[in-house]
Amino acid sequence: MxxxxxxxxxxxxxxxxxxxxxxxxxxxxxxxxxxxxxxxxxxxxxxxxxxxxxxxxxxxxxxxxxxxxxxxxxxxxxxxxxxxxxxxxxxxxxxxxxxxxxxxxxxxxxxxxxxxxxxxxxxxxxxxxxxxxxxxxxxxxxxxxxxxxCSTITMVPPLEALDRAFGLTDVRVSTLQAVSGAGYSGVSSMEIIDNAIPHIGGEEQKMETESRKLLGEFDGAEVRLHDMDVAASCNRIPTLDGHLENVWADTAEDVTADAAADAMDEVTGVDLPSSPEHLIKVFEEPDRPQPRLDRNTEGGMGVAVGGFRETTDGVQFNCLAHNTMRGxxxxxxxxxxxxxxxxxx
Ligand SMILES: NC(=O)c1ccc[n+]([C@@H]2O[C@H](COP(=O)([O-])OP(=O)(O)OC[C@H]3O[C@@H](n4cnc5c(N)ncnc54)[C@H](OP(=O)(O)O)[C@@H]3O)[C@@H](O)[C@H]2O)c1
CATH class of the missing domain: 3.40.50.720 (NAD(P)-binding Rossmann-like Domain)
Incomplete structure (x- = not known):
């Protein structure tokens, strides 16, 4: 049909x-x-x-x-x-x-x-x-x-993998977002060439609330927001497509960098025509993912991650997705x- x-x-x-x-x-x-x-x-x-x-x-x-x-x-x-x-x-x-x-x-x-x-x-x-x-x-x-x-979609699949395996308590994220995220008349060339803009109106709040709804529980009547604490800082940079994000995730259970990467690597797509077979691509190279090289991962429908490091209470990693395709x-x-x-x- x-x-x-x-x-x-x-x-x-x-x-x-x-x-x-x-x-x-x-x-x-x-x-x-x-x-x-x-x-x-x-x-x-x-x-x-x-x-x-x-x-x-x-x-x-x-x-x-x-x-x-x-x-x-x-x-x-x-x-x-x-x-x-x-x-x-x-x-x-x-x-x-x-x-x-x-x-x-x-x-x-x-x-x-x-x-x-x-x-x-x-x-x-x-x-x-x-x-x-x-x-x-x-x-x-x-x-x-x-x-x-679009910036929330980029970080939530990797966060969901961490939450399922280790339980999330606090998330901090700083973004480097492409100009296409603002639409065709969103950011003028005079503003963005040779520049970075450390503010995207309303974006921080969207990341902080939408992520908690997505990872919340639906009981048939309402969605109870996830109780993790999320704080975001959003920046516009002169890339065309692909939002790159630096994420610090604190977990309830102990996690290593390798275990975090493995949890994300296991995530598959679902049985829908536009869902990729392998949702999250894990890079071992510390300088990947990058917008120009990796935004078309899985035809633009995948999320790319890399740069895993252990922190005092969890892990730090970077993630990237194509903002007008997956996002x-x-x-x-x-x-x-x-x-x-x-x-x-
Ligand atoms: N760009 C991204 O990466 C991205 C990601 C996630 C979500 N979004 C959201 O998706 C929406 C669209 O974003 P965009 O980047 O595609 O914006 P855009 O390039 O500015 O396009 C806006 C569209 O809405 C139409 N439009 C504007 N005013 C209208 C009105 N008064 N009545 C009917 N149609 C009207 C425009 O038609 P005309 O051509 O006739 O003006 C155009 O088709 C926004 O809410 C944005 O926040 C965007």
């Missing part, structure tokens, strides 16, 4: 990656594209400033971009991928859910709402059933599912596959 899907915010950095990853996709077929009023009514080729390495798929290039309202999306579309600015997402995503669409969203609005599942299918797939609670509370025929922020478009598609597998479409 092929599911017809619609893309909200289809012309942006994440929307373009979605188009690249959905062409082709074994389960999903692009049936609608929307963007801002400025783009509505134009062909996708005219509306999008295409920046992906591969060319625009011809059928997509010729499609007309619609306005971002449920009325502009055909009824036979059952899954919506949303990559809208969060303020716009907060306004329009509930309209789509109310109109019966199931929305897999990248936007940060609502991620920490108690009845909104926040999932990484390889980490907490069972949280998807929070949709039952959401439908009861909101009376929606549709549903809203979120993937986490955004790929994450949303994986969540769409999870929704289909669990009978929500």
């Amino acid at each position: 092929t599911v017809r899907v619609g893309l909200l915010g289809a012309t942006g950095a994440v929307g373009q990656r979605l188009i690249q990853l959905l062409d082709p996709h074994p389960e999903f077929e692009i049936a609608a594209l929307t963007a801002s009023e400025e783009s509505a009514g134009k062909s996708y080729r005219e509306a999008a400033k295409w920046r992906v390495e591969a060319p625009i798929p011809e059928e997509v290039a010729q499609m007309e971009v619609g306005a971002t309202t449920p009325e502009d999306v055909p009824d036979d579309v059952s899954l919506i991928f949303s990559s809208l600015p969060s303020g716009v997402g907060a306004e329009v995503e509930p309209d789509f859910c109310e109109a019966g669409y199931v929305v897999s969203s990248n936007s940060s609005n609502g991620r920490m709402d108690p009845d909104v599942p926040l999932t990484i299918p390889e980490v907490n797939p069972e949280h998807v059933d929070l949709i039952e609670v959401q439908r009861d509370e909101r009376g929606w025929d549709g549903a809203l599912l979120k993937n986490p922020n 955004a478009a790929g994450a949303s598609i994986l969540n769409g596959e999870l929704l289909l597998q669990n009978g929500y479409l």
Whole structure:
């Protein structure tokens, strides 16, 4: 069965990656594209400033971009991928859910709402059933599912491996984030060339809260946040794609650098078309992973780790993932596959 899907915010950095990853996709077929009023009514080729390495798929290039309202999306579309600015997402995503669409969203609005599942299918797939609670509370025929922020997705799979094996108590993380994480008009060249910016608005808080929800327990009614303490410091640097992060993880049980690397090396993907066979690639070289060399690990859907060192109460390591693939478009598609597998479409 092929599911017809619609893309909200289809012309942006994440929307373009979605188009690249959905062409082709074994389960999903692009049936609608929307963007801002400025783009509505134009062909996708005219509306999008295409920046992906591969060319625009011809059928997509010729499609007309619609306005971002449920009325502009055909009824036979059952899954919506949303990559809208969060303020716009907060306004329009509930309209789509109310109109019966199931929305897999990248936007940060609502991620920490108690009845909104926040999932990484390889980490907490069972949280998807929070949709039952959401439908009861909101009376929606549709549903809203979120993937986490791109910097959170990078560190959580390795942290989950450590938590399962040794129990996490405290996490400290400092990021070196690529410019594509801010979208196409996010950071100007005058700001970022020959520079590093030690602040990304709201990002620290997202890493500190979303990671605790992802590693929290879902009891059928609510998600209890993990009680680990997380503190983050986020920095923008002049790389194009791929967020690199330095993580210090304190554990309840004793851990060695080798044991931490082994725990991560054992993590496999899940039975979904976009999940990689080997989720976490462990590098032995102390100077890897690096953004330019390693962001396309497992076709951009893997997480690369390395630089393990023992610390007083745990381990330090570095991790890296492609922010618009594993961190955004790929994450949303994986969540769409999870929704289909669990009978929500
Ligand atoms: N970039 C990343 O690595 C990343 C990672 C994780 C999550 N996210 C999140 O994903 C979302 C999209 O990010 P992005 O980087 O793709 O942003 P972007 O490049 O700025 O694209 C924004 C998209 O939203 C559309 N849009 C803007 N204002 C609109 C409005 N008022 N009504 C309808 N559509 C509107 C734009 O259409 P026009 O072209 O017509 O303006 C464009 O398609 C954001 O919430 C971001 O925080 C991004």
